[in-house]
Structure formats: C-alpha cells, structure tokens
Amino acid sequence: MGEFELIDRYFKRPTTRAVLGVGDDCALLQPTAGMQLAISSDMLVEGRHFFADVDPSTLGHKALAVNLSDLAACGARPLAFTLALALPRVDEIWLAPFSRGLLALADSHGCELVGGDTTQGPLNICITVFGEVPQGQALLRSGAGAGDDIYVSGTLGDARLALDAIRADLALPAELLQDLRHRLEQPTPRVALGLALRGVASAAIDISDGLTGDLGHLLKASGVGATVDASIAMNLIAVRAHSTWANGLFSHEKLLQCVLAGGDDYELAFTAPVAARDAVQLASHQTQTPITRIGQVEAEPGLRVVDDQGRTLQFKAASFDHFA
Amino acid sequence: MGEFELIDRYFKRPTTRAVLGVGDDCALLQPTAGMQLAISSDMLVEGRHFFADVDPSTLGHKALAVNLSDLAACGARPLAFTLALALPRVDEIWLAPFSRGLLALADSHGCELVGGDTTQGPLNICITVFGEVPQGQALLRSGAGAGDDIYVSGTLGDARLALDAIRADLALPAELLQDLRHRLEQPTPRVALGLALRGVASAAIDISDGLTGDLGHLLKASGVGATVDASIAMNLIAVRAHSTWANGLFSHEKLLQCVLAGGDDYELAFTAPVAARDAVQLASHQTQTPITRIGQVEAEPGLRVVDDQGRTLQFKAASFDHFA
Numbered sequence: 001m002g003e004f005e006l007i008d009r010y011f012k013r014p015t016t017r018a019v020l021g022v023g024d025d026c027a028l029l030q031p032t033a034g035m036q037l038a039i040s041s042d043m044l045v046e047g048r049h050f051f052a053d054v055d056p057s058t059l060g061h062k063a064l065a066v067n068l069s070d071l072a073a074c075g076a077r078p079l080a081f082t083l084a085l086a087l088p089r090v091d092e093i094w095l096a097p098f099s100r101g102l103l104a105l106a107d108s109h110g111c112e113l114v115g116g117d118t119t120q121g122p123l124n125i126c127i128t129v130f131g132e133v134p135q136g137q138a139l140l141r142s143g144a145g146a147g148d149d150i151y152v153s154g155t156l157g158d159a160r161l162a163l164d165a166i167r168a169d170l171a172l173p174a175e176l177l178q179d180l181r182h183r184l185e186q187p188t189p190r191v192a193l194g195l196a197l198r199g200v201a202s203a204a205i206d207i208s209d210g211l212t213g214d215l216g217h218l219l220k221a222s223g224v225g226a227t228v229d230a231s232i233a234m235n236l237i238a239v240r241a242h243s244t245w246a247n248g249l250f251s252h253e254k255l256l257q258c259v260l261a262g263g264d265d266y267e268l269a270f271t272a273p274v275a276a277r278d279a280v281q282l283a284s285h286q287t288q289t290p291i292t293r294i295g296q297v298e299a300e301p302g303l304r305v306v307d308d309q310g311r312t313l314q315f316k317a318a319s320f321d322h323f324a
Numbered sequence: 325m326g327e328f329e330l331i332d333r334y335f336k337r338p339t340t341r342a343v344l345g346v347g348d349d350c351a352l353l354q355p356t357a358g359m360q361l362a363i364s365s366d367m368l369v370e371g372r373h374f375f376a377d378v379d380p381s382t383l384g385h386k387a388l389a390v391n392l393s394d395l396a397a398c399g400a401r402p403l404a405f406t407l408a409l410a411l412p413r414v415d416e417i418w419l420a421p422f423s424r425g426l427l428a429l430a431d432s433h434g435c436e437l438v439g440g441d442t443t444q445g446p447l448n449i450c451i452t453v454f455g456e457v458p459q460g461q462a463l464l465r466s467g468a469g470a471g472d473d474i475y476v477s478g479t480l481g482d483a484r485l486a487l488d489a490i491r492a493d494l495a496l497p498a499e500l501l502q503d504l505r506h507r508l509e510q511p512t513p514r515v516a517l518g519l520a521l522r523g524v525a526s527a528a529i530d531i532s533d534g535l536t537g538d539l540g541h542l543l544k545a546s547g548v549g550a551t552v553d554a555s556i557a558m559n560l561i562a563v564r565a566h567s568t569w570a571n572g573l574f575s576h577e578k579l580l581q582c583v584l585a586g587g588d589d590y591e592l593a594f595t596a597p598v599a600a601r602d603a604v605q606l607a608s609h610q611t612q613t614p615i616t617r618i619g620q621v622e623a624e625p626g627l628r629v630v631d632d633q634g635r636t637l638q639f640k641a642a643s644f645d646h647f648a
Contacts, residue, residue: 019360023545024465025397025530026362026455031355036343038350039438041452043408045445073349084367084450114363117450121369126408126441126450128365131350141348206349221347 001090003118010099011083011113018080018114027114029080035132040070046123050185051166056094058185059125060101065189066208067129068109069266072194073206075139076131078111084128086121109191137198139270144203144222146299148271151280151291153190155238156211157255158183160262173244180239187266193291196283197270204270210261215269216303222271228295231308233259236292260305271297325414327442334423335407335437342404342438351438353404359456364394370447374509375490380418382509383449384425389513390532391453392433393590396518397530399463400455402435408452410445433515461522463594468527468546472595472621475604477514477613479562480535481579482507484586497568504563511590517615520607521594528594534585539593540627546595552619555632557583560616584629595621 001009007022015021020028031037044063046052064081071078083102087095106113111129162180165172172180190206197204205218211233219226234252237259239245272280284291305313325333331346339345343352355361368387370376388405395402407426411419430437435453486504489496496504514530521528529542535557543550558576561583563569596604608615629637 020462020464025394025528026364026400026462028398028457028462029361029363030459031359031361033357035355037353037355037361037454039353039404039406039452039454040350041406041408041440041450043410043441043443043445043448043450045410045443045448048443048445070349074352076350080363082363082365082452084365084452086367086369086448116365117367119367119369119372121367121372121448122446124367124369124410124445124448124450126365126367126448128363128406128408128452130363133352135354138344138350138352140344204349 001092006090006095006118010095011116013113015112015114018112021112021114027080027082029114029130032132034135036135036138038071038074038076038131038133038138039128040067041126041128042066044125054185055097057097057101060098061105061186063125063127064102064105065187066266067127068111068189068191069187069206069208071129071131072190073139073204073268074133075137075194075198075204076133077195078109078129078131078191080112080114081106081127081129083113083116084126085116085118086124087118088120088123139194139197139201139204141203141205141218141221144218144224144271144297145273146224146297148202148273148297149277149293150215150226150228150269150271150295150297151293152211152236152267152269153193153289153291154188154267155236156207156265156267157237157258157262158239159187159264160258161239161250163264176239176242176244179242183238184264187264189266190268190289192287193268193283193289196287200276200279200283201270201272204268207265207267207269208263210263211269212260212303212305218269219303225298225301225303226295227298227304227306229308230256230305230313232292232294330414330419330442334419335440337437339436339438342436345436345438351404351406353438353454356456358459360459360462362395362398362400362455362457362462363452364391365450365452366390367448367450378509379421381421381425384422385429385510387449387451388426388429389511390590391451392435392513392515393511393530393532395453395455396514397463397528397592398455398457399461399518399522399528400457401519402433402453402455402515404436404438405430405451405453407437407440408450409440409442410448411442412444412447463518463521463525463528465527465529465542465545468542468548468595468621469597470548470621470623472526472597473601473617474539474550474552474593474595474619474621475615475617476535476560476591476593477517477615478512478591479560480531480589480591481561481582481586482563483511483588484582485563485574487588500563500566500568503566507562508588511588513590514592514613516611517592517607517613520611524600524603524607525594525596528592531589531591531593532587534587535593536584536627536629542593543627549622549625549627550619551622551628551630554580554629554637556616556618
C-alpha cells in the first residue's frame with residue numbers, strides 16, 4: 001500500500017464543518033465571525049512519550065487528547081486538526097486501530113481531521129489542533145491575581161505511578177494496574193470544563209509536565225506566587241481510593257511526588273477569584289468534572305507547598321523537561 | 325540548556341500580527357473578516373528528506389519553504405506557523421543556524437512563528453502553516469477544464485539532479501554543483517505568483533513529488549486529462565543553460581526523467597483558460613516569476629507526454645511515494 005492509498009483508507013473522510021479537508025495542497029476553514037483561532041501543536045515520539053508496544057488505539061486517542069487538552073486550557077472549542085505521521089513501514093495491523101482510536105476521540109469532540117502528511121521514518125506523531133474562542137475570552141496563563149483560589153480538575157499522579165509501575169515491572173493487582181494504565185494511556189481532555197470556565201477562571205494551564213512545574217509557569221506568567229496545601233493535593237491521586245489498593249505499596253513520599261510532579265495528567269490547573277467560587281462549582285457540576293481547591297495565589301513570587309500544619313515542605317518545584 | 329530555555333533563545337519572538345504567540349497553551353490568531361484559513365502541514369525526516377550533514381540554515385529555510393509552497397498553490401497569503409521539533413540532543417551549533425534560516429524566510433513572507441513543541445528524539449521537523457484567502461478564491465486542484473492551458477513556474481529537475489549527483493558523489497564543476505545544491509536545499513516558494521493567480525488560474529498544485537505525478541493529481545481531481553510537450557518541458561531544467569554545463573554529462577533521457585518526475589522542485593503547476601493568457605503573463609511579469617506553457621488540458625483522462633513530432637512517449641507517470 002502506497003502513501004496515497006494509506007491516507008485514503010485510514011485518514012480521509014468527508015468533512016462537515018471544514019470548507020475543504022484532506023486531498024488538496026491546503027485545508028480550508030471558514031472562521032466564525034467574532035471568533036479567534038486557538039492553535040496548539042504536540043509531537044509524540046516512540047520511547048519518549050509512549051512505549052513501542054502500546055495499544056495503537058490508545059495511542060491514537062492520546063495523540064489527539066494531549067492537543068485537545070491545550071485547547072481546553074484556553075477555553076477553546078475544538079474545530080479541526082492536522083496529523084503528520086512518520087512510520088517505519090506501512091503496517092495495517094497498527095494503522096487500523098491507531099486511526100480508530102484517533103478518530104473516535106475526534107468525533108466525540110466534533111474535531112475534524114482536515115489534512116497532514118505521511119512519510120517514512122522513526123515513529124513520530126505530530127498533531128496540530130485548531131479551536132475557536134470568542135475574541136478576548138481565551139483563558140490565558142497570565143491572568144491570575146493575588147488572593148485567587150487555585151483549582152485542579154480530576155485526579156493527579158496516577159499516570160506517573162502507572163509509568164513507574166510499567167517501567168519497573170511492578171507486580172500490582174491486575175485491576176489496579178489496568179486503571180493506572182488507563183490514566184496514562186487514555187487521558188480525558190477537559191474540553192467541556194475549559195468552555196464552562198470562560199469568564200469564570202482568571203488563568204488556566206493544562207498539567208502535562210507535573211502540577212508544580214505547570215502551575216509554576218502560570219504563576220510566573222501572571223507575576224505572582226502561591227501556596228498549595230499538600231494534604232489536600234494528596235487526595236488527588238485516585239489510586240488511594242481503589243478497591244484493590246494495598247496500603248504501603250507505595251510510600252507517602254512517592255505518592256506526593258507523583259501528585260506534585262508526576263506529569264502526563266492532562267488535567268486543568270486554574271485560578272479564580274474567591275467571589276467566583278459558586279460559578280466554579282457550577283462549571284464543575286454542569287460539566288460533571290470533579291474539581292478540587294488546593295491553594296491560594298499570593299503576591300509573593302514562588303510556589304510554596306505546605307503540610308496540614310502550615311509547615312513548608314522542602315520540595316523542588318520540578319517539571320518535566322525533555323532535555324534535562 | 326533545557327527545553328524552555330531552548331525555546332526562549334531560538335524560537336520565541338514578539339508577535340506583531342498574532343494575538344498571542346509562543347508561551348501559552350495555545351497561540352491565538354484573529355482571522356480577517358471574509359477570509360478563509362488555509363492550513364498545510366509537512367514533516368521532514370533525516371535521511372528521507374535531507375542528509376544528516378546538510379547546512380542547518382538551509383534546512384531551516386527548506387522546512388518552512390515546502391509549507392509556504394502549499395499556501396502558494398492555494399493562492400493564500402502566509403500568516404503564521406507552528407514548529408514541532410524532535411532533536412537527538414540540544415546542539416547550539418545546529419540550533420542557531422537552523423532557527424536563523426527558518427526565521428529569515430519567515431520574515432521575508434511576514435509569516436510569524438506562533439507556537440509548537442520541542443522534544444527529544446530522532447531528528448524530525450514538523451511545520452504547520454496558516455494563510456488566508458478571500459472566501460471562495462482559493463486555488464484548488466479540482467478546477468481545470470478541457471481546453472485550459474497548463475503552465476509551470478520556474479525550473480524543474482535540477483533539484484533531483486543535485487540529489488543524484490550528491491548521492492553518487494559525481495565529480496561536477498564546483499560552480500555547477502553549487503547551483504544544483506541551491507535548488508535542492510533552498511527552494512523558492514512561489515507565494516507571490518500564487519496570490520497573483522487568484523481569479524486567473526482555474527486549478528493549481530505545487531510540484532513536490534514530480535511534475536507528472538503532481539499534475540496527475542490535479543487532472544484526477546478535475547476529472548480531466550492532458551497532453552504535455554516533452555520538448556518544451558526539457559527547457560525547464562536550468563542546468564542546460566549553465567556556463568559550466570558539459571554536454572553529455574547527463575543523458576537526454578536522464579534530464580527528461582528529472583524534469584518529468586524529479587521531485588523537490590516546489591514550483592507551481594497550474595491551468596488557466598486560453599482567454600486568460602494575457603492575465604497569466606501579467607501575473608508572471610508582476611511577480612517576476614518565469615512561467616512556461618507546457619501543454620493543454622483535454623477531456624480524455626490520463627496524462628500524455630509527446631515529443632516535438634506529436635508522438636506519445638512511453639513514460640510512466642510516476643510520482644514520489646514515501647512508502648513505494
């Protein structure tokens with residue numbers, strides 16, 4: 001099967017919203033009047049972002065999910081995406097489930113595949129996603145103010161625990177490992193929450209590289225600092241509530257590390273004025289997205305993590321760095 | 325140097341047209357009222373699209389040029405682009421000239437770098453470019469009609485000759501090799517010509533995989549066929565006019581092969597009604613882009629290549645296929 005047949009078979013579908021989809025030199029989108037276009041691009045590399053033996057269907061899901069998560073963090077509604085794909089060889093056993101997982105998530109968000117590129121090379125998946133947001137309403141990293149509350153959606157740390165468990169080949173209860181794997185391999189982009197937070201949140205970012213690192217980016221962009229309560233943050237790791245959870249399987253310190261600097265969570269961290277607490281709860285309720293208030297923005301720069309006695313924990317605000 | 329410092333040093337610049345550039349979860353563009361957004365994405369892989377020892381500055385140029393060429397083929401004006409980059413390691417000796425070559429071409433087209441991604445992995449460059457075109461005025465592959473003239477911009481075949489010469493380590497006169505290399509490594513995207521052809525050309529495509537292959541895509545999309553004159557097409561290869569050209573260095577057949585199916589040309593192939601000949605010449609003149617009329621669109625499907633006696637040449641309409 002050649003390049004063009006591959007595209008036709010797995011990636012070319014009629015577009016319903018784009019003016020022109022796969023098959024010409026460019027795709028064409030017709031922007032809605034009064035809307036701004038939000039754009040994000042992510043590249044996934046084998047061995048770096050996923051294991052070679054990962055289920056191609058979940059990989060297809062994740063490749064788009066990490067991009068949709070960026071749109072969510074801006075409060076943008078997904079419209080379309082392009083897919084550039086380097087493949088070692090044409091392998092239909094791989095391509096069929098990959099495109100199925102990818103397009104299932106795309107369909108669930110009304111996000112059309114409109115173009116891209118395929119080539120021969122070490123496995124590499126690069127997706128660029130487009131969304132729209134009313135002019136001036138995008139959630140930015142730079143809008144947090146001293147006194148604002150800090151929230152996190154969903155759960156944190158489980159994806160990193162899964163990564164470590166898989167890497168170290170830990171013998172975990174099957175059901176537990178499966179749940180952890182799901183968090184690592186099939187993150188849920190918080191698109192609906194992002195949309196509901198327009199006009200409510202003062203700043204937002206998606207947590208891809210770890211809570212403290214990404215929250216640190218938000219604080220820096222806003223020119224503020226914050227204090228986060230570690231004892232509340234600890235409750236964010238879902239694994240502790242798991243029925244097959246065996247106490248002592250992981251140390252408290254390990255779990256906290258995963259929560260604070262695990263990475264691969266694809267949850268939203270956002271800030272909102274205290275006066276918006278009801279509105280934040282409403283956004284959470286309307287979108288059926290659990291959220292947790294974990295701290296407070298402060299004028300003093302830097303991110304402080306404190307225990308339930310208010311004592312500052314010695315925690316290096318680390319973030320995942322692809323070249324560190 | 326880490327990921328974020330790398331981005332700051334080499335790729336983050338103030339944006340003048342985009343609402344928001346590098347540094348948040350998404351970039352934000354404000355579409356112009358009445359305009360459609362044209363999008364194209366290309367991925368370049370080491371060993372496939374360029375040699376490992378290529379000058380990083382020309383690689384930066386080419387990575388964007390191949391994308392701008394797609395905008396040109398649609399008659400779209402460049403606005404912005406994203407860059408996703410997988411690098412084996414942080415190498416400033418490579419990054420500095422790469423970003424210089426990339427941004428020099430970007431600046432010359434007023435095309436802003438607004439976002440992207442960097443990660444560790446086998447060298448891979450994925451650029452997604454955005455342009456705008458008035459609603460309904462994009463040049464498509466599908467508009468050619470029987471009787472239309474077929475044109476090609478610039479020169480064809482020299483890039484492939486360069487590739488073959490480099491691969492085979494041919495001993496060519498230095499000046500000749502340098503000119504050939506330039507065509508291979510620093511293609512000129514025909515953006516101005518594409519803009520001038522709005523409302524003039526009936527269909528257009530950029531020649532990246534070879535004339536016959538890409539023209540074949542255009543004809544198929546338009547539901548027509550064509551005859552191309554090989555003796556005219558032969559004049560498209562610039563190397564024959566070169567002062568250090570040694571007759572007999574390459575066979576006539578080899579040169580014709582390069583012209584018809586060489587690839588990496590990044591010229592425009594386009595069609596226009598006979599009644600538009602003056603308008604086509606004007607577009608060529610105004611944009612200082614040489615163009616050559618090489619054949620005629622016909623109702624009968626298929627692409628026929630004939631010699632100066634009108635005899636059909638047995639030429640397989642081949643196109644570059646990354647998986648063939």
